Amino acid sequence: MPSPTAHRAEPRSPAAASRGPVGAVRRHPLVAFFVLAYAASWLAWLPYVLSGDGLGVLNFRFPKVLGDSQIPGVLPGAYLGPLGSALVVSAIAGGREGLRRWRQRLFRMRVGGWYWYPIVLIGVPVLLVGGTVALPGAAESLRVPSLAVVAAYLPMLAVQVLTTGLAEEPGWRDFALPLIQRRHGAALGTLILGVVWAGWHLPLFFTSWSLAGKRPETAHWWITVGTFFLMAVAISYLITWVFNHTRESLPVALLLHASNNAVASLVLPELFADTHESWMLTAGVIGYGTVAVALLIVTRGRLGYRGPRD
Numbered sequence: 001m002p003s004p005t006a007h008r009a010e011p012r013s014p015a016a017a018s019r020g021p022v023g024a025v026r027r028h029p030l031v032a033f034f035v036l037a038y039a040a041s042w043l044a045w046l047p048y049v050l051s052g053d054g055l056g057v058l059n060f061r062f063p064k065v066l067g068d069s070q071i072p073g074v075l076p077g078a079y080l081g082p083l084g085s086a087l088v089v090s091a092i093a094g095g096r097e098g099l100r101r102w103r104q105r106l107f108r109m110r111v112g113g114w115y116w117y118p119i120v121l122i123g124v125p126v127l128l129v130g131g132t133v134a135l136p137g138a139a140e141s142l143r144v145p146s147l148a149v150v151a152a153y154l155p156m157l158a159v160q161v162l163t164t165g166l167a168e169e170p171g172w173r174d175f176a177l178p179l180i181q182r183r184h185g186a187a188l189g190t191l192i193l194g195v196v197w198a199g200w201h202l203p204l205f206f207t208s209w210s211l212a213g214k215r216p217e218t219a220h221w222w223i224t225v226g227t228f229f230l231m232a233v234a235i236s237y238l239i240t241w242v243f244n245h246t247r248e249s250l251p252v253a254l255l256l257h258a259s260n261n262a263v264a265s266l267v268l269p270e271l272f273a274d275t276h277e278s279w280m281l282t283a284g285v286i287g288y289g290t291v292a293v294a295l296l297i298v299t300r301g302r303l304g305y306r307g308p309r310d
Contacts, residue, residue: 022092029093030179033085034196037171041081045203048073054207054214070209075163081200082171090175105174111246120242120252124259125267131287132272132280141274149270156266160258169254172197173243182308186240187301194236198229211278220278227281234288235260237303241295244304260284 025032048054052061053069062069090098111117133139172193180189205225206214212224239253246252264280295303 025089025092029089030176030183032093033089033171033176036085036088037081038200040084041077041200042203044077044080045074045207048077049203049206068208071163073207074204074209075167078164078167082168082175083166086171086175102170102174105178105248105250106170107251108247108249109251111249111252113246116242116246116249116252117255120256121259124256125263127287127291128260128263128268128280128283129271131283131285131290132268132275134286135275135279135282138272138275138279141272143271143273145267145270149266153262153266157258157262160261161254164261165254165258168197169250169257173239173253174250177240177243178248178307181240181244181305185301185309186244186299186303186305187296190236190240190303191233194233195229197236198232201228201232211281224278224281227278227285231281231284231288234285234292237292237295238288240305241299241303244306 047058048062048069050057051073052059053073062073065071086102087099090102094101133142176193176196177189180193183189184192202225204210205212205216205221205228208214210221210224212218212221216222216225235256239256242256243249243253264284268275268280268283269277
């Protein structure tokens, strides 16, 4: 008769535990997050890209919610990607302690100064309006917003916080930014993260989400994609600076992102009715880019980061 201990499982050695997909995630959490975020979102967006709201390969359309198909078409993939991947990689790579640190930043409302909230809420509209005014002919079309737009702004901001902001920022800023700053520093780390963040949006340029049409058959489409990348990198520097100065508070960074979307989608089209929608991206490049360059010069590239470097 075999001994009761004959088939007892041997304890796994550290080397064995580091093998396989789980071991790869633990060794390279940042790369694992990027790969999972892209894979989850792009796979979830595939039906939207192929539908009548995209390239029209499949003969169906997504239902409209609040007058647009983007909420059912885009939002599930956005939640699955950055938010879902940050949760999974935090649990695998950091265990309970990793999840605790991620969760602390997610709900950190005390940021060392109440003024950061109005800085974000007022600064973003000022930069976007200022960037738009700098465009040729835009100043002549400037007009006072209607009361309906003014009344709708706060509800729109709340929607952006709960949708785009909550779907993306717990991943890109809460999870990825601390890791990438530690490895590459604030300036280079933000550049890398901004490019990766912008690239994550690429499938959406083949859908009704795009401001330049659904097909890359014109120079305008390519220019719009390039401008979007520049704006994403520029605003990333502003978000990093705010994140580092608010004790790594995600709510403030999230509010900055949501404010950008609310102003760009609701306020600017009302203020500058004769300006093409895609020009709003150029306004972001001008406004955020100017501030990004100034911050890099004044802070000597540190952007308020005082943590360790690997």
